[in-house]
Amino acid sequence: MDILKSLMPQRLISILQLTKAIPPADQEMILNAFTMRQFREGDVLFKGGKICQEMFFVLNGVLRIMVTNEKGNEVTHYFLKENQFCTILNSFNNHVTAHESICAACHVQVLSITKADLWALYTRVPYLKAMIDTITNQTLLEKIQIRNAYLGQDSATRYQQFLSRQADIATRVPLSDVASYLGITPQSLSRIRKNLR
Secondary structure, three states, X not given: OOHHHHHOOHHHHHHHOOOOOOOHHHHHHHHHHOEEEEEOOOOEEEOOOOEOOEEEEEEEOOEEEEEEOOOOOEEEEEEEOOOOEEOOHHHHHHOOEOOOEEEEOXXXXXXXXXXXXXXXXXXXXXXXXXXXXXXXXXXXXXXXXXXXXXXXXXXXXXXXXXXXXXXXXXXXXXHHHHHHHHOXXXXXXXXXXXXXX
16 A cells, blocks of 8 residues: 555544544455545536446545536535545435536545445445444535525625635635535626625
């Protein structure tokens, strides 16, 4: 194992161990099941219209979950960053077609695992499923909490809340992605940003 392969993935183990200690032999089995991959800004990790068969753990960068609306515009539903798992959960768990896509919002390094490999890993490390489920459920609750905070707010307030709640993402992703996430036009976002200076 080279240095990069041994140090960065270790973060996956650190996050998993927030719920329960993992013996070294199991740690190695878990890390060996994942593949390290890199994507550039704009790359599509998963395209909607199919069944999502892969889960990602973000080592560096930001992923966005998005859909293309009936007018052909991309609408960002959510951003996921370092130390978070990312998949289209309903599609991945229930084997149904996903409408959403997963894209790199900036340069991203991830650990990826296919559903088949993950289920095989669950049979060898049975307690792992509960750990990953706990973490993905927590992320889902945070996502709902953040989205609910924006409801009923005007554009400027939504942007200010975004800056305070997700400041680390605001500086790393294109403004067009931020605008679509907040449900405002890029032109409106430019005006809001000028007024805040």
